[in-house]
C-alpha cells in the first residue's frame with residue numbers, strides 16, 4: 001500500500017498544482033509571497049482554540065516532493081513537461097513562522113505565516129489547512145472535556161467512529177488537549193500515547209454466565225481488569241457479579257480496577273454502584289462511564305448531578321469534533337512582490353489583514369492573558385493596539401509584559417526549532433490554559449478574548465480598500 005509520505009507532494013488540491021504550473025509559465029517562480037493561516041470563529045461556541053497539528057505538519061513540509069510515479073501521474077492529468085521537470089527537484093525552501101503547538105489561540109490571529117516563492121507557498125496550502133484545522137478542532141474538544149473532567153481519567157475511544165484514518169490524528173490531538181490515553185493501539189505506538197482498554201459486551205455475551213465472563217477476564221488480566229456491568233442488568237446482576245469477582249481477586253492478592261457503565265442514567269447508576277461497592281469494602285474500585293459522552297454531559301453529570309464517576313471514555317463526539325465537524329481555518333495571501341495584499345469581502349469582518357505580521361501576547365499583573373496584538377513582523381510591541389474595525393476602541397499595552405508568540409520554525413526549508421515530544425506539547429498546552437481567565441472557558445457565551453491590531457496595519461488595509469473602491 002502507498003503511504004502518505006511516499007506521495008506527499010500530491011496531498012494537495014489539484015488547483016494548487018494548476019496555479020503552480022501557471023506561475024511557472026508566467027515566469028513568476030521567484031516572486032516571494034507571504035500567506036497567513038488563521039480562523040475566523042471558534043468551534044463549539046468555545047472561548048478559545050487549542051492550536052494543534054503543527055509539529056507533524058512541519059515534518060511533512062520538509063518531505064514535500066514528487067517521485068517519478070507522482071510525475072507520471074501528473075503527466076496523465078495533462079500537466080506540461082517543463083513544469084513536471086521543475087517538480088522533479090521540488091523542495092520547500094522558504095521560511096515559516098508559527099505559534100507554538102498547544103498554544104491557546106483566538107479568531108483572526110495569524111497563527112502560521114509562510115514566506116516562500118508563490119509556487120512553494122501555494123503547493124503546501126492544502127496540507128497546512130488539512131493538518132491544522134483538524135487537529136486544532138479535536139484538541140479544543142479534548143481540552144473542553146478535560147476542563148470539566150478535572151483529575152478523572154479521560155480516554156479516547158474514537159477509532160470506531162472517526163473518519164477512517166482521521167482517528168490517528170484525532171488521538172494525537174486529543175492528548176494535546178488533555179486526554180490520558182487512547183484505545184487506538186496504532187496511534188499509541190506512533191505517538192507514544194498510553195493505550196487503555198476495558199472489555200466489550202461481546203466478551204460478556206460470549207459466556208453462558210456473566211460471572212463466568214468476569215471471572216475469566218480477571219484471571220487472565222489480573223492487573224488491568226475493568227468489568228463492563230451493563231450487559232444484562234447493572235444493579236441486579238452486573239455489579240453484584242463484579243463485587244463477587246473483586247472479592248475473589250482480593251484472595252489472590254489482586255485488585256479490581258474499575259467497573260464500566262455504558263448505558264442508562266449514568267448519574268443515578270454511578271451513585272448506586274458507588275454505594276454498593278463501598279458497602280462491600282471495595283472503595284478502591286473505580287467507576288468509569290461511556291456512551292455518547294461530551295463535555296456538556298460530563299459537566300452536568302459531575303457538577304449538577306453528583307455522579308460518582310472516576311473516569312470517562314469518549315469516542316464519537318471527540319474524534320469527529322461534534323457538534324462542529326471542522327474548524328474553518330483559512331490560508332490567505334497577505335503580501336506578494338513586496339506589496340501588501342488584501343482579500344476584499346462584502347462582509348467587512350472577512351476582509352483580511354495585509355502585510356507580513358507577528359502575534360504578540362500581553363499579560364495582566366497576575367500573569368493571565370490580557371490581550372493579543374497583531375503587529376508588523378519587525379514592529380516594537382510597546383504600542384497601542386486597536387479594535388480591527390472600531391478604532392475608538394483601543395488599548396495602550398506599551399507598559400505590559402509581553403511574549404512574541406510567533407517564532408521561526410522553518411528557515412530556508414529546514415526545521416529550525418527543537419521538536420518536542422507529545423507529552424511536552426501536552427504539558428505546555430496545559431500550562432497555557434491555566435493562564436486563560438475563567439470567563440473565556442465557560443460553555444455558555446464565553447467572554448470574547450480581545451485581539452487588537454497595530455494601527456500601521458489598519459492604515460495599510462484602509463488604504464488598499466480605498467484603492468480597490470476607487471476602481472469600482
Ligand SMILES: Nc1ncnc2c1ncn2[C@@H]1O[C@H](COP(=O)(O)OP(=O)(O)OP(=O)(O)O)[C@@H](O)[C@H]1O
Pocket residue numbers: 262263264265266267268290291292293297300301305
Ligand atoms: N444522568 C445523565 N445526564 C445527562 N445525560 C446522560 C445521563 N445519563 C446518560 N446520559 C446520556 O444520555 C444519552 C443516553 O442515550 P440513550 O437514550 O441511547 O440511552 P442508553 O441508556 O444508552 O440506551 P441503550 O441501551 O440503547 O444504549 C447518552 O448520550 C448518555 O451519555
Ligand SMILES: O=P(O)(O)OC[C@H]1O[C@H](OP(=O)(O)OP(=O)(O)O)[C@H](O)[C@@H]1O
Pocket residue numbers: 157160161199200201202262290291292293313314315316317
Ligand atoms: O459512545 P462513544 O462516545 O462513541 O464511545 C465509544 C462507544 O463504543 C463502544 O460501544 P459499542 O456499542 O460500539 O461496542 P460495545 O459492545 O463494546 O459496547 C463503547 O461501549 C462506547 O459506548
Ligand SMILES: O=C(O)c1cccnc1
Pocket residue numbers: 157158160183196197198199200290313315
Ligand atoms: O476499552 C474500551 O472500553 C472501549 C474502547 C473503544 C470503544 N469502546 C470501548
